[in-house]
Amino acid sequence: MKKAVILFSGGLDSTTCLAYATSKGYECYALSFNYGQKHSSELNAAKKIAKKLNVKQHEVIELLLGSLGTSALTDKNLAIPNYKGTSSIPVTYVPARNTIMLSIALGWAETLDADAIFIGVSAVDYSGYPDCRPEYIEAFRTMANKATKRGVEGSPVRIETPLIHLSKAETTKLGLSLGVDYSETVSCYKATIDGLACGKCDSCHLRKKGFEDANIIDPTRYVSS
Amino acid sequence: MKKAVILFSGGLDSTTCLAYATSKGYECYALSFNYGQKHSSELNAAKKIAKKLNVKQHEVIELLLGSLGTSALTDKNLAIPNYKGTSSIPVTYVPARNTIMLSIALGWAETLDADAIFIGVSAVDYSGYPDCRPEYIEAFRTMANKATKRGVEGSPVRIETPLIHLSKAETTKLGLSLGVDYSETVSCYKATIDGLACGKCDSCHLRKKGFEDANIIDPTRYVSS
Numbered sequence: 001m002k003k004a005v006i007l008f009s010g011g012l013d014s015t016t017c018l019a020y021a022t023s024k025g026y027e028c029y030a031l032s033f034n035y036g037q038k039h040s041s042e043l044n045a046a047k048k049i050a051k052k053l054n055v056k057q058h059e060v061i062e063l064l065l066g067s068l069g070t071s072a073l074t075d076k077n078l079a080i081p082n083y084k085g086t087s088s089i090p091v092t093y094v095p096a097r098n099t100i101m102l103s104i105a106l107g108w109a110e111t112l113d114a115d116a117i118f119i120g121v122s123a124v125d126y127s128g129y130p131d132c133r134p135e136y137i138e139a140f141r142t143m144a145n146k147a148t149k150r151g152v153e154g155s156p157v158r159i160e161t162p163l164i165h166l167s168k169a170e171t172t173k174l175g176l177s178l179g180v181d182y183s184e185t186v187s188c189y190k191a192t193i194d195g196l197a198c199g200k201c202d203s204c205h206l207r208k209k210g211f212e213d214a215n216i217i218d219p220t221r222y223v224s225s
Numbered sequence: 226m227k228k229a230v231i232l233f234s235g236g237l238d239s240t241t242c243l244a245y246a247t248s249k250g251y252e253c254y255a256l257s258f259n260y261g262q263k264h265s266s267e268l269n270a271a272k273k274i275a276k277k278l279n280v281k282q283h284e285v286i287e288l289l290l291g292s293l294g295t296s297a298l299t300d301k302n303l304a305i306p307n308y309k310g311t312s313s314i315p316v317t318y319v320p321a322r323n324t325i326m327l328s329i330a331l332g333w334a335e336t337l338d339a340d341a342i343f344i345g346v347s348a349v350d351y352s353g354y355p356d357c358r359p360e361y362i363e364a365f366r367t368m369a370n371k372a373t374k375r376g377v378e379g380s381p382v383r384i385e386t387p388l389i390h391l392s393k394a395e396t397t398k399l400g401l402s403l404g405v406d407y408s409e410t411v412s413c414y415k416a417t418i419d420g421l422a423c424g425k426c427d428s429c430h431l432r433k434k435g436f437e438d439a440n441i442i443d444p445t446r447y448v449s450s
Contacts, residue, residue, distance in 0.1 A: 062287070096332035099372045103328040107321035136371040143364035147324045152355045 001027045003114035004160070005105045006055075008032050010046030011187040012207055013120030013163055016175035018053055020162050021118045023178050029112060030058040031105050035094065041195040045186040052184075061104060082200040098131035102140055102159070109157040110148050116158040124167045137161050168210025176216065183219035196223045226252045228339035229385070230330045231280075233257050235271030236412040237432055238345030238388055241400035243278055245387050246343045248403050254337060255283040256330050260319065266420040270411040277409075286329060307425040323356035327365055327384070334382040335373050341383040349392045362386050393435025401441065408444035421448045 004026035008014045021028050030050045032043055043060060050058040098121065105117045121132040130136060141159045145151035163171050175182065187207045188197035197204050199222045211218040229251035233239045246253050255275045257268055268285060275283040323346065330342045346357040355361060366384045370376035388396050400407065412432045413422035422429050424447045436443040 094332070095335035095374070096328055096369075096372055099368070100325070100328040100332060103321055103325040107319075107325060110320035130374060130377045131372045133371070136368070139364070139368035139371045143324070143361070143368040144321075146358070146361040146364045147321055147356045149320070149355060 001025070002116075003027045003029060003056075003112050004116040004118055005029045005031055005109045005112065005114050007101050007105055007117070007119045008046055008050065008055075008058075010042045010044070010049055010185060011120075011203075012168075012175070012182060012185050012210070013122060013171060013187075015049055015180055015182075015185045016171050016178070017118045017120035017162060018049070018055070019175060019178040019180050021116075021160070022053060026116065026118075028053070028055045029108065029114065030055045031101070031108060032058065032060045033063050033101060033104075034060060035063045035097070039191050039193065041191040041193055042186045045184060045195055049184055059108070063100070063104075096131070098129075098136075099140070102144075106144050106148065106157060110150055113150075114157060116160045118160045118162065120163050120171075121161055122163045122166055122168070122171065124165065124170075134161075134164055137164065167213065168206055169213035172210045172214045172216060181219075183221065187220075192223060196221050198223060226250070227341075228252045228254065228281075228334075228337050229341040229343055230254045230256055230334045230337065230339050232326055232330055232342070232344045233271055233275065233283075235267045235269075235274055235410060236345075236428075237393075237400070237407060237410050237435070238347060238396060238412075240274055240405055240407075240410045241396050241403070242343045242345035242387060243274070243280070244400060244403040244405050246341075246385070247278060251341065253278070253280045254333065254339065255280045256326070256333060257283065257285045258288050258326060258329075259285060260288045260322070264416050264418065266416040266418055267411045270409060270420055274409055284333070288325070288329075321356070323354075323361075324365070327369075331369050331373065331382060335375055338375075339382060341385045343385045343387065345388050345396075346386055347388045347391055347393070347396065349390065349395075359386075359389055362389065392438065393431055394438035397435045397439045397441060406444075408446065412445075417448060421446050423448060 002025065004021045006018045006021055006028050008018055008030040009032060018028060018030060032046045034043060047058065102117065102119060109117050123133050137159060144159065145156040150156055186195045187203045189201040189203050190198040197220050207220065208218060227250065229246045231243045231246055231253050233243055233255040234257060243253060243255060257271045259268060327342065327344060334342050346362065348358050362384060369384065370381040375381055411420045412428045414426040414428050415423040422445050432445065433443060
């Protein structure tokens with residue numbers, strides 16, 4: 001059975017990605033990170049969903065970079081802002097995050113002799129992070145082929161991005177067609193310990209818009225306002 | 226003062242690299258990893274040397290990937306072989322190691338607003354790891370420029386590899402000219418807790434040959450055979 005490593009946060013995109021890889025016949029190895037996010041409800045959701053979707057193995061890596069990375073997602077002195085719709089790179093950007101996660105996934109994929117890594121990035125409805133763009137992913141692929149034993153030996157680990165050209169609405173429709181229960185996923189940057197979403201941050205804004213555009217009733221559990 | 230992040234293991238190459246960056250006027254931030262190496266004498270050496278060379282900050286990141294990476298350097302069920310001179314990728318290869326370390330360095334460099342990352346890879350006297358080759362480093366540079374806020378905004382963090390075209394002998398001469406005391410550095414894959422080298426592994430073989438080729442008395446402290 002072909003194997004895949006899935007970068008899996010427990011949010012809307014990565015859960016769709018996991019369901020997609022499963023539907024394509026991969027034996028899935030889910031990889032989550034505790035990188036000092038301010039809340040753990042995303043990781044709690046990840047654990048629950050990974051179990052439900054029968055992943056072969058779910059690893060949560062402690063990657064506490066402390067002073068090495070500054071982001072509103074991890075630094076308690078920086079507030080997570082509400083959605084403002086600006087086009088610059090926001091303070092929730094975690095320096096080199098996708099590169100670090102993909103690199104660790106690459107190491108695991110080589111060890112497992114896995115054929116692919118799945119990452120749920122999208123360049124359509126996204127927060128402006130540079131490491132979600134197709135040209136970034138393409139450059140990572142090229143680098144990965146030169147970095148690894150498998151790459152050098154001619155059977156590189158593929159980096160799969162099934163959502164990269166999908167809008168949030170399209171991703172949501174794809175996930176529903178694959179049986180994803182989005183009420184279990186947590187996307188909010190400020191989720192409560194029970195997984196309730198704030199409804200106001202960038203991530204909530206994008207997710208909410210996705211359900212609206214797809215004409216789907218939003219199953220997200222919000223804090224009562 | 227311009228800043229640099231130095232990937233720093235406490236071995237011969239990375240210590241030379243650190244001395245080189247210092248000589249070029251950089252304020253140095255040393256980055257070491259505990260990735261489950263079988264011995265800690267390399268990290269002990271790193272701490273001592275970092276202090277002596279007045280680095281601005283020295284971070285040792287716990288990166289315990291457990292079952293995610295298989296290598297004779299970390300897996301107690303795999304023996305570290307003596308030097309055999311074969312050309313294939315050896316069992317001491319740690320999947321995606323340089324990619325993971327460079328990625329974390331990249332995140333730190335962005336946070337510090339550092340101009341450069343130094344890594345002491347060499348493609349001349351090396352163990353055949355794919356992630357030491359110039360084409361790998363070039364691909365990492367391209368990827369890093371697309372991954373980061375700094376890259377996108379036009380002032381990418383530079384990836385510096387001052388040793389890449391140097392033989393071990395040339396590296397050693399460079400280090401001596403910069404005042405490096407190689408008796409303090411630990412390169413051996415099987416070093417004792419006191420930092421004594423086995424004299425037989427790949428890493429010892431390369432290092433020994435470097436001193437010989439450079440006509441320099443080998444200051445390495447070996448276990449008595």
